[in-house]
Amino acid sequence: MSLESLSPEQQEAFKDRLKELRMDPAKVLSEISPDTHQGPIVLSIDPDRSHVPPHHVTVDSIDEVKRIAGNPDADFESGKMQEHHQIPPDCPSEILAADPGTLNADQNAMVDLAERAYIYGNSARVASWRAAIDRHRFPVTFAVFAAESVCLDSSNSPLIIDSHSAHNFGTLKVCKGGWIQVAENGTMTIQNFVRCEGSDCSSC
Numbered sequence: 001m002s003l004e005s006l007s008p009e010q011q012e013a014f015k016d017r018l019k020e021l022r023m024d025p026a027k028v029l030s031e032i033s034p035d036t037h038q039g040p041i042v043l044s045i046d047p048d049r050s051h052v053p054p055h056h057v058t059v060d061s062i063d064e065v066k067r068i069a070g071n072p073d074a075d076f077e078s079g080k081m082q083e084h085h086q087i088p089p090d091c092p093s094e095i096l097a098a099d100p101g102t103l104n105a106d107q108n109a110m111v112d113l114a115e116r117a118y119i120y121g122n123s124a125r126v127a128s129w130r131a132a133i134d135r136h137r138f139p140v141t142f143a144v145f146a147a148e149s150v151c152l153d154s155s156n157s158p159l160i161i162d163s164h165s166a167h168n169f170g171t172l173k174v175c176k177g178g179w180i181q182v183a184e185n186g187t188m189t190i191q192n193f194v195r196c197e198g199s200d201c202s203s204c
Helices: 006-020 063-067 073-077 093-097 106-121 123-137
Strands: 041-043 055-059 140-152 159-161 166-176 179-184 186-195
Touching: 006 166, 006 186, 055 063, 055 159, 055 179, 063 106, 063 123, 063 166, 093 123, 106 123
Parallel strands: 041 159, 140 166, 159 179, 166 186
Antiparallel strands: 055 140
């Protein structure tokens, strides 16, 4: 199912998301399906492991990751999403002042906790950590994947997301027996989601 099957608004949204992810439209796959990929399908930042070539994006700040791959703060402020991330205490001055690579295990764990809450939760609740996260975790490279159409059934499942990544799909169809395994944090933008009653993609 190509982009032409989507509404003009959905097509524009798909293309706008590509620009956000800094991905050349020429690198977008037309299809991921049992005809093109047998399961399990691994999506990884490691090109030797990934069954779909990853597009690598390097970012310099936590705010850029939040914009590209996180949950918008507005979704929490409006009540659309509920906050469920553990929130650490305000950032200690010694963590902010420490040189990158010198934090101990407990300090690194606190930075990791704040980073997850900042990206996937309401960043205002961990705003005191922003400078420390930027200092100790950036720049960083993550993977981007995009396809016009994805169809999953029992023959090509699971689709395994095993790296921090962002995904942009025009249409995602999931048949009986099709499923996605999420092993790492990521975000997925889908213009048209279809749950198929059939057991294989050929009948969906």
